[in-house]
Amino acid sequence: MTVFQLNEEQVAIQALASDFAKNEIAPYARKYDEEESFPMEIFQDLHKYGLSNLAVPEEYGGPGIDKMSQALIIEEIAKACAGVATSLEANSLSSYPILVGGSEELKKKYLTKLTEEGKFAAFALTEPGAGSDVSSLKTTAKKIGDDYLLNGEKCFITNATFADFYVVLANVLVKSGQKKFTAFIVDRELAGVKVGETEKKLGLRASNTASVIFEDVLVPSKNRIGEEGEGFKIFMKGLMHARPMVGAQALGIAQAAYEASLNYAKEREQFGKPISHLQAIQFMLADMAMSIEASRLLVHKAVDLLQSGKPSIKHASFAKCFASDTAMKVATDAVQIFGGYGFIRDYPVEKYFRDAKIMQIYEGTNQIQRVVIAKEILS
CATH class of the missing domain: 1.10.540.10 (Acyl-CoA dehydrogenase/oxidase, N-terminal domain)
Known part of the structure; x- marks a missing residue:
């Protein structure tokens, strides 16, 4: 063990x-x-x-x-x-x-x-019509001499406005009509690269998010990552390394929300005593602590496998899914413990609540994580 x-x-x-x-x-x-x-x-x-x-x-x-x-x-x-x-x-x-x-x-x-x-760099995978369903990507790259002509739009791209370059997944069109997922590095300075307006978000407001549009962008062949047709595999391997770190982010939110709740429960008095004396609050705090500890163990297990050179897509999904679900539940309960004050911006828990939600969505929704886990345990 x-x-x-x-x-x-x-x-x-x-x-x-x-x-x-x-x-x-x-x-x-x-x-x-x-x-x-x-x-x-x-x-x-x-x-x-x-x-x-x-x-x-x-x-x-x-x-x-x-x-x-x-x-x-x-x-x-x-x-x-x-x-x-x-x-x-x-x-x-x-x-x-x-x-x-x-x-x-x-x-x-x-x-x-x-x-x-x-x-800064940006990971450009998601499109307006292709989120969880990567096979629906519409961004194309057509080979022209020693270059590729890139066209398409990517959305919800973190750091898009400030990125010096983008790591992009596109479909290379070959003569047979077949599409080959291929990865590229696209320099921001290339003609035809356009960045949309910064998105107005529920949470993560200190993080920049915008769309990136590619209109007849000539990308040199030397900027292709791997061979034609290897892009999907390369991106999925990348996400396998990234998802445990999303779990670590979720852990941070959950831990902060728990600590704020614990401190508040000791100070806030109702019925003549701190609310931490009430069993209903004690049970909420106990569940927070227990779920955070379980999340941390799953995250550290996935990270340990990465470090040992045995990355596991199953354990990466365990970590990302469980920890982000925990962050959302802990942040929700934190708002409840704070009561009306939890709904006010002067207190920290409403921000934890808003920030936690995206952890269940980006880098593969938690529904997709469960699809991945099911496929792994049934194979």
């Missing part, structure tokens, strides 16, 4: 991330949420402290940390602001296809843009 005991280095990294989150993010999280603005200065500081581009190996300028350390950092950042954690991890998400299927030339060129120049 695996026991996830943190080593000294991991404890130190967790403490660094916790201190940064408490001092440099939490005091300003409400401001960025209300303004729906992108906290560029926070990302610059994260980069300076070595707390960004967490998935990138040291040879390409990344921190070169293990997967458990990455999960610990993401959890601590998400406790302070899940919007910041989401945009932070968008660079990691964009890195995975390059790491999985990219040439050495692509790795050196684009990963070092993130690590050395502090640039």
Whole structure:
């Protein structure tokens, strides 16, 4: 049986991330949420402290940390602001296809843009008519000489407005009429790349989200990730690495909502005593603590498998699905414990509630996670 005991280095990294989150993010999280603005200065500081581009190996300028350390950092950042954690991890998400299927030339060129120049990247998969059903993608890439002519629209793209490049999945049209899913890196500066208006969102308001439109964009063949027809496999492998980290984000939200509820329940008095003395509240707090602990074990199990070189699509889905369901339930109960105050923006739990919902939706809805799990256990 695996026991996830943190080593000294991991404890130190967790403490660094916790201190940064408490001092440099939490005091300003409400401001960025209300303004729906992108906290560029926070990302610059994260980069300076070595707390960004967490998935990138040291040879390409990344921190070169293990997967458990990455999960610990993401959890601590998400406790302070899940919007910041989401945009932070968008660079990691964009890195995975390059790491999985990219040439050495692509790795050196684009990963070092993130690590050395502090640039942003975006993972462009979802389309207006293709979310869970990836086979319905309409974005096409037609081979023309040494280039590909890219056309299509991607939506709900994190960091789209600020990205220096996009990692895109498209259909290459071949003479037989067959479509081959193929992955590309598309530079922002190329003619025909257009970014839509920033989306107005329920939660994660400090994270930038917008559409990206490609109109006759000429992409060099050298920017293809892997071979034609390998794009779907490359993207799915990338998501297998990313989903446990969504679980870590969800853990951060759940932990923050639980801690706020625990403290409030000890202070708030009704019927002549703190509401923490009421069994109804005690049971809610007990369920929160239990579900968070179970989520953390699932996340750490999936992360441990990644670190050991045995990534598991089943365990990645376990982690993402269970932890995000937990975050939504814990945040909902936190609002209930706070009562009327939980509905007011002066208190933190309404933000946790709004931020938690997307955890059940992005990087594969929890319904899709259950389809993946069912397929794995029945195969």
